[in-house]
Amino acid sequence: MPKNSAGNFFEDFSLGQVIKHATPRTVTSGDVALATGLYGSRFAVQSSDAFAAAIGYRAAPIDDLLLFNIVFGKTVADISLNAVANLGYAGCRFLRPIYPGDTLNAASEIIGLKENSNRKTGIVYVRSLGLQQDGGTVLDYMRWVMVRKRDETARSQAEHVPALPAALDASTLGHGCPAIDVGAYDFALAGSPARFADYEIGEKIDHVDGTTVEEAEHQIATRLYQNNARVHFNLFSEKQSRFGRRLIYGGHVISIARALSFNGLANAFHVAAINGGRHVAPLFAGDTVFAWSEVLAKAELPSRSDVGALRLRTIATKDRPCADFPHKIGAEYDPAVILELDYWVLLPR
Amino acid sequence: MPKNSAGNFFEDFSLGQVIKHATPRTVTSGDVALATGLYGSRFAVQSSDAFAAAIGYRAAPIDDLLLFNIVFGKTVADISLNAVANLGYAGCRFLRPIYPGDTLNAASEIIGLKENSNRKTGIVYVRSLGLQQDGGTVLDYMRWVMVRKRDETARSQAEHVPALPAALDASTLGHGCPAIDVGAYDFALAGSPARFADYEIGEKIDHVDGTTVEEAEHQIATRLYQNNARVHFNLFSEKQSRFGRRLIYGGHVISIARALSFNGLANAFHVAAINGGRHVAPLFAGDTVFAWSEVLAKAELPSRSDVGALRLRTIATKDRPCADFPHKIGAEYDPAVILELDYWVLLPR
Amino acid sequence: MPKNSAGNFFEDFSLGQVIKHATPRTVTSGDVALATGLYGSRFAVQSSDAFAAAIGYRAAPIDDLLLFNIVFGKTVADISLNAVANLGYAGCRFLRPIYPGDTLNAASEIIGLKENSNRKTGIVYVRSLGLQQDGGTVLDYMRWVMVRKRDETARSQAEHVPALPAALDASTLGHGCPAIDVGAYDFALAGSPARFADYEIGEKIDHVDGTTVEEAEHQIATRLYQNNARVHFNLFSEKQSRFGRRLIYGGHVISIARALSFNGLANAFHVAAINGGRHVAPLFAGDTVFAWSEVLAKAELPSRSDVGALRLRTIATKDRPCADFPHKIGAEYDPAVILELDYWVLLPR
8 A cells, every 4th residue: 555645646536536635623823823923914803802702703713814725725635736837716605704623624526627738737627615523614615726647648537627607696605704793893993994885896905015925934834724735845846846946825825915905905804705816927935925906896795784795806916016006918917916816805884 | 085004104193192003912822832933932930821820820921022012013003104213112011911812902192293303204202002802901101213204394283202201110010910929939940049139230141042033033923913014024115225124123122132031030020111122223134132131220019028120221232142241332332232121020039 | 149051061960960941831722833834744633623532532632743842942951052962862752642731841860971082072861751730741751962061171970871772662652642443533534544554564655745944944943842052043153163054953853754754654643652863964944854764663552452553764854855765875874864763653553
């Protein structure tokens, strides 16, 4: 029986295959503290038990992207250890608040496979679930990733490109957010008076601040997620790669952008869903990340008068402040852009 | 409604203005662990629930400077985002022990304003309070900071330089320390037999050890405090600054000096007050910090026979061991000195 | 009364001397989270309260090497502050599972002293105990370390080289592991189907993954253990040393090797004992660590049918993948080898 694993290659996956991932994880206030040290996020709900309890949470829930990154991390050893690139996300919904003490598991289904014409790689489409200790689903998302073949002559077992939702309908949002007592929501403590009604479709917000990433930081973050993809840790092997250095995990970039977005979106306390995301360019240690957001849409939630949803596009850049909202130059991304994220957040009404 | 903020400029402040700061924070054992990893502090009271409970605490309280840095961090977005320099501290008292699970808030009052003659900057004097979830004050301190003007032609709304105490009287100390059962205080476990009576006024102590600071470390620390001053994080902007690189947050330096001071002050388990502090020179990543202390005064506390107070001057240096107690050369600071801190600590009698 | 300490020198130790070490430490879920961020370990038992409770633990115990490193850290200020080299470990047994909330102390006995012929250094043999708050022993190990003399003319107070066990007998193992309900052990969640019976004596396993160490990472780790040996932190002094830079703490290397060993030993959930260990060569920041293991022996435990013990030799290397199992070239170690560790792990049967 082989004991170790170099990860799955494209031809190892089969359509409909279900994978139960290692390693279960009890999330703790220690994880929360380390995430605070790594991102400096300042959203009041996730920072203060007292604030969260006053508005209707049991206690301060863990940051939604910490949840995402922990669940994602579990999928890496089985899905993307031999990935060339993580191509995108779709249909990602946060379905329950998670608190320190909760235990997370993950499982995935292979929902699509498509070999590339070069016969060296293929696209694996996967739907992954984050599961709580009681089996309930806390996170549900799809991603697609380009994976190397072990053997160029191997034939894919099936070819199927699944339909992926362009965006989640607002009617599907809100399961991850309890009923909020907006009267108890202290806007001064939260850092801004701006509520749902104060944002307009088309409004663009520069998040102003920039933060430089160090090798130790992204490595500590990515290990915190128990994500063992060697591109993030192994300088010896990555020196031989196309980049010649360690690549920063995409989820680290997303978490940085979310933390930066506090300056302009202080009351957007919950990421309810990610419609789609694209890592436009790689980020490396020493680069400084900036971000800006545009309000793409606004929506009320069915039967809820407490919170409303903003659909945002957040663009993160490297070594490029965002006062002039860099995005695309013609059909091409501005060369400074590293992330485009399309997602729904909830704000008090 | 503007959503983001570039921080307040000198002319935005008014005398008597009261500011309630974001973001509330529940302190956890995760914060404590990360602070241990960043500073390696070895004071027994803050390290061991069993030790702390034996002598009269409810459990191990959080490190006093962790408390200070968390409260300070909350004030940055409103007070010092456009600071040129943090000039000093005065009248800082620690009024309650804080334990994991407690939630901290902060509020400030503008107590003085003085424009500089260059019309480009002014001094903002502020009194800040750290508040517990029940509204009780846990920390009370003044600082003054040089802040840029947005518009050189703007007129200050008032000019007032407040009276600042040179030092706190020992009679005001001790509120942050419960009654200590000195009989239960295990001096071997604490690391030294030296009690209050064993220190003499004028005694100088070299803290021997040195510690080198890395970019990732001070960034993680400063983000742990949710302090978003760009000088500490944003290499892209700081490359254009007078220093050409990221400046290490002064509170990080104070915490390093305090941790180093264990070697010589192992039983000085509680910082009761900070009389004054000055960041004499900047610290940068790669520098190695050393420290030494002098006993400036000794005092008994009113109605307490359990603990006594030492007034200390701790000097921190960079790349300069302190066996010969470097301080000033004539009227000028030794060029290696980065911090002069004047404070009261409590020791068992 | 001298207040500070530069540590003990060889001639300060006496045979039979017993030292009670500072600083007591309550281990928390914060320590666990930071260790996860530093090593990325993926063993299910230490990661998930639910997994651990299902098989018979009270909750997720802390990682055995985190326990080892915390206890070891306490001994440094008294034993090895003036060490030239940490020469070896023997007879190390883990006797109780430790959970967040437990408080750890440490005490040591000097069991051997042998001056070196150069009269400049000597070997100190020490037996150290890790103690729980109730006084019970949780860790028991011997190490020997080469320590500088303060004064070359000083005479050692006694000379004695103790008998050190080459390896622990399997009959002494298992006290640190509760009765395991193997039926409740979820091998898919744990990451591998391989049980005790699936490993063969002589089997070699490449752990595949490599991880690069940054200065901030090993410093944070070593401070987390409250280990204040200056060789790990003080660039100013270490620039003058034989290496010209900071040396990474040996326990950090062991923890890295253990975390890497998950890929091939996923169900080896408990380190029951360390028979011996040798830091063959120093590790520095920027180096990438790889590891492989060989099964040296297998043993059943007295009166236990739940778990079996594997005796492993794990070799860690720097900047050298381990697919071909580098170890020795003739009588000499392969120049890439940095660690040889001989230890017992427990697996479900």
